[in-house]
Amino acid sequence: MIENRPWLTFISHATLMLGIALVALPVWMALVASTHPASAFGVGHIPLWFGSAGMETWQTVLFEQAGNGIDTPVWVMMLNSLVMALGITFGKIAISLLSAYAIVFFRFPFRNLCFWIIFMTLMLPVEVRIVPTYQVVANLDLLNSYTGLTLPLIASATATFLFRQCFLSIPGELVEAARIDGAGPWRFFFDILLPMSRTNIAALFVILFIYGWNQYLWPLLITTDDAYYTLVMSIKRMLSVNDGDIAWNQIMATTLLAMLPPVAVVIGMQKLFVKGLVDAEK
Amino acid sequence: MTVTFPQKGLPWLLLLPQLLVTAIFFLWPAEQALEQAFYQEDAFGLSREFVGLENFVYLFTDPLYYQSMLTTLVFSFSVAIMGMSVALFLAVMADRVIRGKLTYQTLLIWPYAVAPALAGVLWWILFDPSMGPIALWLGSAGVDWNHYLDGNQAMILVVIASTWKQISYNFLFFLAGLQAVPRSLIEAASIDGASPVKRFWTIVFPLLSPTTFFLLVVNLVYAFFETFGVIDATTKGGPGQSTNTLVYKVFEDGFIGLDLGGSAAQSVVLMAIVGVLTVIQFRFIERKVQYS
Amino acid sequence: MSDVVLKNIGKTYLNGFCAIPSMDLTIEEGEFIVLVGPSGCGKSTLLRMVAGLESITQGDLLIKGNKVNEKEPADRDIAMVFQNYALYPHMSVYGNMSYGLKNRGTSKAVIAEKVNAVATMLGLEELLERKPRELSGGQRQRVAMGRAMVRDPKVFLFDEPLSNLDAKLRVQMRMEIRQLQRKLGTTTLYVTHDQVEAMTLADRLVVLNKGVAEQIGTPMDLYNKPATPFVAAFIGSPSMNLFDANLTEKGVSLSESLYLPLPHAHRGSIVWGIRPEHLAIVDEQDADFALEILAVESLGAETLVHGVLKDGSVQGKAMVVRLAGPHNPELNSLLWLSAPATHWHIFDAITQQRL
Numbered sequence: 049m050i051e052n053r054p055w056l057t058f059i060s061h062a063t064l065m066l067g068i069a070l071v072a073l074p075v076w077m078a079l080v081a082s083t084h085p086a087s088a089f090g091v092g093h094i095p096l097w098f099g100s101a102g103m104e105t106w107q108t109v110l111f112e113q114a115g116n117g118i119d120t121p122v123w124v125m126m127l128n129s130l131v132m133a134l135g136i137t138f139g140k141i142a143i144s145l146l147s148a149y150a151i152v153f154f155r156f157p158f159r160n161l162c163f164w165i166i167f168m169t170l171m172l173p174v175e176v177r178i179v180p181t182y183q184v185v186a187n188l189d190l191l192n193s194y195t196g197l198t199l200p201l202i203a204s205a206t207a208t209f210l211f212r213q214c215f216l217s218i219p220g221e222l223v224e225a226a227r228i229d230g231a232g233p234w235r236f237f238f239d240i241l242l243p244m245s246r247t248n249i250a251a252l253f254v255i256l257f258i259y260g261w262n263q264y265l266w267p268l269l270i271t272t273d274d275a276y277y278t279l280v281m282s283i284k285r286m287l288s289v290n291d292g293d294i295a296w297n298q299i300m301a302t303t304l305l306a307m308l309p310p311v312a313v314v315i316g317m318q319k320l321f322v323k324g325l326v327d328a329e330k
Numbered sequence: 331m332t333v334t335f336p337q338k339g340l341p342w343l344l345l346l347p348q349l350l351v352t353a354i355f356f357l358w359p360a361e362q363a364l365e366q367a368f369y370q371e372d373a374f375g376l377s378r379e380f381v382g383l384e385n386f387v388y389l390f391t392d393p394l395y396y397q398s399m400l401t402t403l404v405f406s407f408s409v410a411i412m413g414m415s416v417a418l419f420l421a422v423m424a425d426r427v428i429r430g431k432l433t434y435q436t437l438l439i440w441p442y443a444v445a446p447a448l449a450g451v452l453w454w455i456l457f458d459p460s461m462g463p464i465a466l467w468l469g470s471a472g473v474d475w476n477h478y479l480d481g482n483q484a485m486i487l488v489v490i491a492s493t494w495k496q497i498s499y500n501f502l503f504f505l506a507g508l509q510a511v512p513r514s515l516i517e518a519a520s521i522d523g524a525s526p527v528k529r530f531w532t533i534v535f536p537l538l539s540p541t542t543f544f545l546l547v548v549n550l551v552y553a554f555f556e557t558f559g560v561i562d563a564t565t566k567g568g569p570g571q572s573t574n575t576l577v578y579k580v581f582e583d584g585f586i587g588l589d590l591g592g593s594a595a596q597s598v599v600l601m602a603i604v605g606v607l608t609v610i611q612f613r614f615i616e617r618k619v620q621y622s
Numbered sequence: 623m624s625d626v627v628l629k630n631i632g633k634t635y636l637n638g639f640c641a642i643p644s645m646d647l648t649i650e651e652g653e654f655i656v657l658v659g660p661s662g663c664g665k666s667t668l669l670r671m672v673a674g675l676e677s678i679t680q681g682d683l684l685i686k687g688n689k690v691n692e693k694e695p696a697d698r699d700i701a702m703v704f705q706n707y708a709l710y711p712h713m714s715v716y717g718n719m720s721y722g723l724k725n726r727g728t729s730k731a732v733i734a735e736k737v738n739a740v741a742t743m744l745g746l747e748e749l750l751e752r753k754p755r756e757l758s759g760g761q762r763q764r765v766a767m768g769r770a771m772v773r774d775p776k777v778f779l780f781d782e783p784l785s786n787l788d789a790k791l792r793v794q795m796r797m798e799i800r801q802l803q804r805k806l807g808t809t810t811l812y813v814t815h816d817q818v819e820a821m822t823l824a825d826r827l828v829v830l831n832k833g834v835a836e837q838i839g840t841p842m843d844l845y846n847k848p849a850t851p852f853v854a855a856f857i858g859s860p861s862m863n864l865f866d867a868n869l870t871e872k873g874v875s876l877s878e879s880l881y882l883p884l885p886h887a888h889r890g891s892i893v894w895g896i897r898p899e900h901l902a903i904v905d906e907q908d909a910d911f912a913l914e915i916l917a918v919e920s921l922g923a924e925t926l927v928h929g930v931l932k933d934g935s936v937q938g939k940a941m942v943v944r945l946a947g948p949h950n951p952e953l954n955s956l957l958w959l960s961a962p963a964t965h966w967h968i969f970d971a972i973t974q975q976r977l
């Protein structure tokens with residue numbers, strides 16, 4: 049640093065801590081709320097310090113039933129969320145790797161057209177074509193199924209571009225060396241390309257996992273059967289119970305459980321997460 | 331890069347999954363939306379009638395639609411500007427500190443991983459007029475908070491919830507941008523006698539402008555589309571129409587109002603908007619690539 | 623039996639550029655052939671056609687008597703060492719060396735045996751577990767060679783394999799390559815633009831110019847009897863002194879006033895040349911011409927004197943003289959030189975052929 053002004057440094061630290069506290073505030077509150085019995089909320093404001101009913105609430109929602117009109121326990125919905133998140137993540141990565149591979153390492157007619165078709169998906173987020181997409185999926189009989197939850201979301205221009213970028217940086221001589229070593233397209237793909245792209249894949253994995261886990265609108269539309277509810281969308285169903293009957297402690301516990309996996313991924317794999325975020329925007 | 335494999339059929343096989351998914355779940359629905367926008371369909375989908383541009387005419391003469399546009403603009407720019415200001419401020423502070431930078435970063439970026447719907451629910455309860463601590467505190471400070479009734483307050487609430495989630499993203503990019511500012515420039519400015527604040531506004535901030543512009547576009551896109559969950563889990567567009575953004579309206583008119591033609595016409599308009607935003611974003615990225 | 627035969631081989635790139643018009647070359651078994659020429663003359667193109675990395679647009683390529691034009695690189699039984707080595711960055715040295723064998727379904731035991739044998743030969747035993755990024759430039763170079771050697775191919779192909787090394791290492795690796803090739807007896811095609819490398823390595827040299835083989839021959843053939851001015855200038859360092867001249871009844875006329883006597887049937891425009899090392903300092907009365915000294919480069923073992931011919935109208939024609947041992951002539955003074963006729967090189971100016 050150019051100048052050493054202790055008070056400036058102090059202010060910086062203080063501001064950052066304040067920022068952290070503000071950012072953490074709602075989660076803190078939710079955590080506190082989840083430790084009080086449901087009855088505590090009817091009588092007035094949310095308690096500000098931990099209660100003693102925490103274990104009980106958490107156990108109930110996690111293993112018995114999520115409550116507020118949903119009989120399924122959270123762990124089942126967690127499993128659904130996991131299936132959907134992993135399905136979307138692996139699906140996106142797999143088909144993007146393959147298309148980027150085709151576009152970079154082969155020459156064929158309409159190559160550019162294919163590239164543009166994939167690019168178009170960037171311009172068509174689910175949110176703007178909700179109704180017709182729903183109709184298409186309904187026509188294909190994919191409502192209330194894992195396929196319906198994942199398949200329509202796995203086209204990915206971003207991932208394809210990212211892998212294309214990554215492949216373009218691989219020196220041509222390496223490809224030639226592999227050809228001389230007797231590696232055909234598939235061997236080259238699995239033996240050379242995949243291992244060389246593994247950090248990119250991992251970084252993208254983190255971003256896509258969060259994306260998949262946090263899907264809200266899509267599962268909300270196409271699941272009507274509890275057995276396929278995902279955790280994030282279940283909150284909406286829980287909130288639609290009559291006002292007086294909402295068990296806030298259970299909602300808070302469920303909310304916290306719903307955000308736990310992706311938050312853990314971000315914190316645990318911070319480096320990959322940051323890389324993925326930056327790469328995805330290039 | 332000129333080295334390629336000679337196979338001719340294989341690339342099609344490789345592209346097939348992506349192209350199929352794109353065609354079935356993206357292009358086909360988009361085409362359907364285009365088509366439906368020119369038809370009037372009854373609520374049960376039993377009969378439909380070609381109505382030409384009527385859906386669009388209706389849309390663009392509907393004051394509610396203009397109101398929704400305005401709501402979207404207010405909402406999006408509030409989210410973008412608020413999120414960016416707070417994040418920039420925190421990033422500048424984080425850039426200053428030497429010790430604990432990574433810890434601060436960790437503790438600031440995790441909200442990125444929280445689903446928008448959940449973010450909405452968390453703040454919704456903090457501000458709940460009957461039990462939320464913040465609403466109570468505001469009440470004792472003389473502000474009568476009730477986002478169930480007051481449209482402006484509902485808007486403030488969804489803006490806060492949406493911003494909260496996006497700060498982490500802006501923070502990361504601003505911090506990276508700040509760290510890329512050459513030390514020598516700042517040193518030169520301080521030798522020229524500029525105070526830290528002046529240095530920031532005259533040297534650092536202008537150098538950050540590519541990052542700022544990029545984030546502005548990304549934040550607008552985020553506020554447009556990805557905050558659907560925030561609104562749906564909390565205000566559901568209300569009270570009245572006060573938080574009914576364009577994206578939410580497509581959903582509401584289509585799924586709840588069952589006005590398929592009107593919803594499709596809105597979809598078409600939105601696609602055009604996303605198209606423009608995407609092109610802007612792409613242009614910008616191209617430029618960024620050229621510079622680097 | 624000849625090992626590799628290029629019959630009327632030609633290459634026209636997709637954009638219509640003709641990199642190699644037509645080329646004939648027969649390589650004997652165990653021969654070390656060096657392709658040499660300036661940048662962009664088509665050396666890599668030719669090598670890559672032999673490797674199968676570039677399609678052959680004309681002619682036939684035979685390896686051990688079989689036409690292999692359409693064969694995949696992997697099926698031609700060749701191995702290649704690239705300029706930047708092209709080692710697989712995520713594989714260990716062992717992995718790099720064994721990959722080609724693995725793809726051919728060789729058993730693990732045989733692979734281990736072969737890799738270890740080659741590693742021992744190249745002094746890589748200690749490095750087998752390392753990744754390429756943990757190796758020095760010279761070590762990477764050795765691994766690249768090892769990767770080619772384990773396969774025990776019919777032909778080695780090298781594309782400027784030493785150009786990424788520093789000068790000293792280059793000399794050392796040059797000798798190693800030559801020794802290894804002798805020991806293994808594998809037919810080798812080697813591309814370089816460095817004429818010293820070419821001269822020291824080659825059994826026979828192919829000098830390429832704009833895709834055409836100007837001359838094919840042993841290094842000494844090319845040095846003593848360059849077929850064209852291009853070869854004459856390309857082989858030898860410093861380059862041969864070449865002048866446009868005329869053959870007249872009085873001899874070689876470098877200018878109106880400067881004649882070098884030579885009885886010769888030919889008359890007309892020629893290119894006349896003499897190598898810097900063949901010029902000798904003599905007394906004024908025995909001299910063929912004088913050189914005005916412009917610069918002196920002392921290298922210890924030899925001295926290079928740069929100057930211009932000092933004679934009326936030809937003044938300005940640059941010439942280099944290479945003298946053994948240290949010399950310290952004064953700048954701008956005159957150096958009296960003789961050019962013995964036995965060392966002359968004379969080419970027809972029109973056909974560019976040696977006379």
Ligand SMILES: Nc1ncnc2c1ncn2[C@@H]1O[C@H](COP(=O)(O)OP(=O)(O)OP(=O)(O)O)[C@@H](O)[C@H]1O
Nearest residue numbers: 635637639641660661662663664665666667668815
């Ligand atoms: N894919 C291609 N398409 C068109 N022209 C090409 C292509 N590859 C090479 N060329 C041209 O063919 C000529 C020969 O190229 P080549 O790479 O064989 O040169 P080189 O002798 O190896 O040169 P260097 O010493 O610089 O490696 C060059 O003029 C080059 O521009």
Ligand SMILES: [Mg+2]
Nearest residue numbers: 665666667781
């Ligand atoms: Mg070359």
